[in-house]
Amino acid sequence: MVKVWKEKEVSHICSGVIFNYYKKIRTSPDGKKKGAFDVIECYPWVNVFAFNEKNELILVEQYRHGVDSITLEIPGGAVDKGEKSLEAAKRELLEETGYTSSEWVSLGEVQANPAFMTNTCATFLALNCKKTGTQNLDPMEDIEVKLLSLERFEQKIKSKEIAHSLVVSAYALYRLWKD
Amino acid sequence: MVKVWKEKEVSHICSGVIFNYYKKIRTSPDGKKKGAFDVIECYPWVNVFAFNEKNELILVEQYRHGVDSITLEIPGGAVDKGEKSLEAAKRELLEETGYTSSEWVSLGEVQANPAFMTNTCATFLALNCKKTGTQNLDPMEDIEVKLLSLERFEQKIKSKEIAHSLVVSAYALYRLWKD
Numbered sequence: 001m002v003k004v005w006k007e008k009e010v011s012h013i014c015s016g017v018i019f020n021y022y023k024k025i026r027t028s029p030d031g032k033k034k035g036a037f038d039v040i041e042c043y044p045w046v047n048v049f050a051f052n053e054k055n056e057l058i059l060v061e062q063y064r065h066g067v068d069s070i071t072l073e074i075p076g077g078a079v080d081k082g083e084k085s086l087e088a089a090k091r092e093l094l095e096e097t098g099y100t101s102s103e104w105v106s107l108g109e110v111q112a113n114p115a116f117m118t119n120t121c122a123t124f125l126a127l128n129c130k131k132t133g134t135q136n137l138d139p140m141e142d143i144e145v146k147l148l149s150l151e152r153f154e155q156k157i158k159s160k161e162i163a164h165s166l167v168v169s170a171y172a173l174y175r176l177w178k179d
Numbered sequence: 180m181v182k183v184w185k186e187k188e189v190s191h192i193c194s195g196v197i198f199n200y201y202k203k204i205r206t207s208p209d210g211k212k213k214g215a216f217d218v219i220e221c222y223p224w225v226n227v228f229a230f231n232e233k234n235e236l237i238l239v240e241q242y243r244h245g246v247d248s249i250t251l252e253i254p255g256g257a258v259d260k261g262e263k264s265l266e267a268a269k270r271e272l273l274e275e276t277g278y279t280s281s282e283w284v285s286l287g288e289v290q291a292n293p294a295f296m297t298n299t300c301a302t303f304l305a306l307n308c309k310k311t312g313t314q315n316l317d318p319m320e321d322i323e324v325k326l327l328s329l330e331r332f333e334q335k336i337k338s339k340e341i342a343h344s345l346v347v348s349a350y351a352l353y354r355l356w357k358d
Contacts, residue, residue: 001323002240002241002242002249002321002322002323003242003249004242004247004248004249005242005244007247013193013195014192014193014200016192016200016202016217016295017215017216017217018217018294018295019217019295021193021195021200023195024244026244028321033318033319035319036196037196037244038195038196038197038198038244039244039245040219040245061181062181063181063182063183063184064293064294065184065203065205065216065217065218065294065295066218066219066290066291066292066293066294066295066296066297067290067293067296067297068183068186068297069183069293070181070182070183071290071293073293108336108337108339109339109342110342110343110344110347111245111246111250111342111343111344112245112292112344113245113291113292113343113344113345114243114245114246114248114250114252114342114343115197115243115244115245116195116197116198116244116245117245117246118245118246118247120342121344139212140212140214142181142207143181144180144181154355154358157287157351157352157355158287158355160287160288163288163289163290163293163299164289164290164292164293165289165290165291165292165300165344165345165348166292166344168289168347168348168351168352169344169347169348169351171351172336172347172348172350172351172354173336173347175351175354176333176336176337179333
């Protein structure tokens with residue numbers, strides 16, 4: 001049976017804008033192996049699978065610094081300290097797109113990357129969204145809203161134009177909810 | 180139109196076992212905004228949606244240092260330098276489970292996290308896998324093979340027992356391939 005390792009020592013190596021990086025010294029359950037493991041600690045994240053009243057998906061096009069290129073994604077972001085994940089989902093949808101909804105469903109949650117990251121991403125479905133506001137972007141954000149049918153969204157996953165793992169995961173959670 | 184930002188300066192902050200961490204100073208296309216952005220550079224990854232001859236999914240149970248708990252995932256790992264992603268997928272499947280296949284299909288590729296990570300994860304489908312070898316684990320790995328029907332796998336995503344975003348993404352790519 002696979003068992004949890006024991007933590008012997010934790011060193012904080014450095015902090016980025018969006019994470020803390022730790023080195024964790026851990027030993028195997030039988031005490032025979034000992035290693036130093038990278039752990040990246042981030043705030044929890046949320047994202048939103050949001051449809052407007054015409055059943056079009058509300059997407060965001062933006063420049064992403066990790067891949068140094070423009071991506072097409074669903075709205076989302078980090079949960080603020082003390083904020084509930086549903087509140088964060090509503091806030092991110094409004095800030096990034098100007099849309100709101102009164103029909104929210106929890107689709108589930110994934111782990112960002114359990115191998116070396118601590119956090120989760122909760123996904124919500126927002127139905128019949130209406131454009132009731134305007135974008136309210138962070139100073140470093142530049143986002144364009146795009147509307148797409150579910151079929152075109154699926155085609156764009158196949159063609160790798162939509163490729164963010166958390167967006168593709170959100171689509172899986174939506175499919176499982178819909179089945 | 181959303182445009183790519185311009186890179187002004189790159190500082191290598193530190194390196195973990197599995198990544199390099201850079202701080203990138205970039206300016207917006209119009210030159211009006213300037214910021215420092217976290218970028219985590221990793222090797223490309225692969226994972227494998229593998230079925231045995233009874234059409235059961237071949238899964239791996241292991242302790243994961245990021246979430247400090249036991250997870251259930253599909254086999255996968257980092258692509259070695261100079262290795263092709265399909266070769267890496269075949270190697271990881273054999274090393275982690277002892278299974279091999281002669282029927283491989285590329286299911287596509289996702290970005291690990293385009294916001295701050297550089298790398299991709301390619302997903303392969305392996306059909307009619309046979310247990311032709313034995314596990315050959317890295318010194319720090321301890322993995323148990325589990326077999327599950329697709330239906331039970333889907334239930335475990337819903338119940339969050341299977342939660343790795345790259346595993347849930349792989350399932351989405353499989354569903355789109357199957358449609």
